[in-house]
Amino acid sequence: MPDLPLTIWVAFAGVLGLLVGSFLNVVILRLPKRLDALWRQEAHDVLGIEASGEPFPPGIVRETSHCPHCKHPLAAYDNIPLFSWLLLRGRCRYCQTPISIQYPLVELLSTILSAVIVWKFGPTWVALAGLFLTWMLIALSGIDFHTQLLPDQMTLSLLWVGLLLSLIHLFANPEQAILGAAIGYLSLWSVYWLFKLLTGKEGMGFGDFKLLAALGAWMGPGALLPVILLSSLVGALVGGTLIALRKHAREVPMPFGPFIAMAGWIWFVAGDDLWHAYMRISGIG
Template structure:
């Protein structure tokens, strides 16, 4: 019996493996969440410099998802392999840099843990098969996009557009819905929020959401079909309202400071991916 056959026959072993992979992917997501906004900003600066025909700001070294190696932002100590084991290294180091003893943000092990937790739930729901591979990839993309949007109020095309096409590709084989529903879902997802955006701007003169939200909902429509869109929009609005009211009442959040909508769309989309058919068909 080979490894794949063993994992297919042993659900508990399959979930353990997915959990471990989820921790590793969570460590990579920390890199994406930190570096992708910087990479996009530098690309924008280069484009602006090209349009203005001026020299771009000097960059001392290449900067992407693999270069330079991860290092402490305070003392520039390069993170070793043993210092980069998901969650365990943070506990072993007591949440501090081994070189300068500066505290490490608990966000890093938290994202690793959430990545593993969501991956295990997704794997438990779909079971061993092709569908779980796409669902796991979408889960991790939604997690990274949510945190980036929460911190920077930006949803990057480099995540939403490839996963929109990936959703259409998966549904060519009917993994999550039929291809017609997928295509209509992508179009309706974009146009529905696009229409709301322009109506809101027409009547108030303000921008209620960004174009990234349109693309995110189009991506979710491509994965789950147009039938899921009403549930996703309703659920994301409910989650957003609860979070917004909580922030205002308990944290004193300034009502004039916008709260990004992307994380709520992502949460509602993930719920719909796993339990949407059950929830929206409930009498």
């Protein structure tokens, strides 16, 4: 790669993350609707029921962006990541309907996290893979937050990429990746069934198992316990805060995928630093 100062690479990663963040918003909002329509279509075909004739949801790549309220197509200057939302003061230019805060938040998050990845790993193949992992985790978190769904198309793709990367020992070797995937899946699968046997309720979805398996394939089995502990801690803090503020009813289920994704990303970027800090504090190291 060209010999440029690290700050240039970090800035480039931030701009790239901003652009990708705009696309991630499209994935978060459109992919679940596309999958739901495909499942309904398959169910109609299997049952021999005539389709309802409802228009198929817009595609992820080909269809142009439009206001979800008034359906007016957006001009190029209305679709500049982050800046258009700020210039329009969070409202549609054509119908003045408020634009969801999700759009700038996802774009800003993608910008910051992408820059952090390159700052941490430099202009390397590790950083390139890390960017892919980061963007996938952001998209999965957004989808799970909205729908409590972690699509197999994304979790299993992330799993397979992690296994393939182990062939070149980029993060883990093949043995570690396979063990990480298997233990990651079976650990939450066991918790799921234990909780169901004790309470008769489902505590989490199968997508959570697959997401943790994917993280295990990327980072090996040694990362699984810290990721589970971090995700549980963050989930308890966020959930407890929302319930205390009456922003979330106690009986309403809360998606766990975003917390797994958050914990996985933190450990991917700072796992070694966190472990060494723990060793120093505990007096072991």
